[in-house]
Amino acid sequence: MKTFHCNFGNRVGVTVKASDSPPSRGANHVHSITWTRRPPPEVVPRYIEWMHEVNQTLAAEWRVNLMHVFFVSPTRAETWCYAPGQIPKMIEPAIPPLTPK
Numbered sequence: 001m002k003t004f005h006c007n008f009g010n011r012v013g014v015t016v017k018a019s020d021s022p023p024s025r026g027a028n029h030v031h032s033i034t035w036t037r038r039p040p041p042e043v044v045p046r047y048i049e050w051m052h053e054v055n056q057t058l059a060a061e062w063r064v065n066l067m068h069v070f071f072v073s074p075t076r077a078e079t080w081c082y083a084p085g086q087i088p089k090m091i092e093p094a095i096p097p098l099t100p101k
Contacts, residue, residue, distance in 0.1 A: 001031065002058075006050045008043045011036060016054060022062040029058060029066055044072055055082040 002020055007013040013036040023029040039047060048070050059066045059082040066082040081089050 004054050006047070008039065008046055010040075012039050012043055014039070014047060014050075016051070018054070018058060022064045029055075030068070041073075048072070048078075052080070052082075052088045055080070056088060058082075060084045 002018045004016045004018070005013065015032075015034045016030060017032045017034075019029050019031065051068065051070070055066050055068050063084050065084075068080050068082070070078045070080065072078055079091050081091055
């Protein structure tokens with residue numbers, strides 16, 4: 001298992017565990033995401049930027065394309081694609097934004 005860690009300050013950190021090798025088609029490459037405490041909203045954009053680096057590193061190392069969905073708020077998700085040698089690209093959502101019940 002590959003382990004990545006980032007400290008965002010104010011005792012907010014995250015540890016991500018990912019596969020050692022490329023996932024099979026349709027499988028998750030990230031196995032766990034563990035926060036030291038609940039991240040405040042201002043950390044979310046920094047976390048996503050850091051995860052772009054993590055996902056891009058894995059895509060390049062494994063020479064595969066990867067996809068990651070970020071739930072950036074209770075009502076909004078972003079889907080990003082990663083390919084070796086390319087910058088991360090956000091794709092248009094296939095479903096409408098989530099609406100609270």
